[in-house]
Amino acid sequence: MNEPVDRPAIARAVVHCALGALGVLALFLLVRPYSGILHDARLYVGYALASLHPASLGQDMVLAEKGQSGFTVFPALLAFAVEALGSSLGAKLVTFAALILWFGAAAALMANLAQGRTRWIMLIFVAVLPAQYAAYEVFGYAEPLAVPRPFAEAFVLLAMALLASGRKIAALVPIASRSCSIPSSPWPGARFGSG
Numbered sequence: 001m002n003e004p005v006d007r008p009a010i011a012r013a014v015v016h017c018a019l020g021a022l023g024v025l026a027l028f029l030l031v032r033p034y035s036g037i038l039h040d041a042r043l044y045v046g047y048a049l050a051s052l053h054p055a056s057l058g059q060d061m062v063l064a065e066k067g068q069s070g071f072t073v074f075p076a077l078l079a080f081a082v083e084a085l086g087s088s089l090g091a092k093l094v095t096f097a098a099l100i101l102w103f104g105a106a107a108a109l110m111a112n113l114a115q116g117r118t119r120w121i122m123l124i125f126v127a128v129l130p131a132q133y134a135a136y137e138v139f140g141y142a143e144p145l146a147v148p149r150p151f152a153e154a155f156v157l158l159a160m161a162l163l164a165s166g167r168k169i170a171a172l173v174p175i176a177s178r179s180c181s182i183p184s185s186p187w188p189g190a191r192f193g194s195g
Helices: 007-031 040-052 067-071 074-085 087-113 116-128 149-164 172-181 190-194
Strands: none
Touching (some): 007 087, 040 074, 040 087, 087 149
């Protein structure tokens, strides 16, 4: 005989899980404050503005040659956000979207690597540990910048989550999406599932 489903208990568990995830997401975002249009984001916002104003900024010597950004969809996404919201708010929104996607993909990977409290502890460590490394902290991950790298990292994390759950074919979709967000070495996550 089937036992009755305790719907209120399930609803409470879902609410507690959602609140916990929002709390860890808040920690993740607090550790990565948005500082503005800095570093590589200056170039990408410049490319976006040049594509929106081809008669003026589009003639600039630096911005006329798009370099590797001409091979990705990221500049079009950023140009759409800049056109709709302005350069400052558009860059901030794209950065926020990248970080949310990155965190969601990391949470999906943790869900496939561990269970129970261990999963939450892993996610908390991902949220609060420093993201910069190497001498002078020149390298980092989940950068709070309007650049394509956090999107590419998120797609690789999502592919790894799918591979960890045994869905190798489905993992090709985020890997292909990663190659559309940043052109250099488009298949790093594929090595994870090839062994």
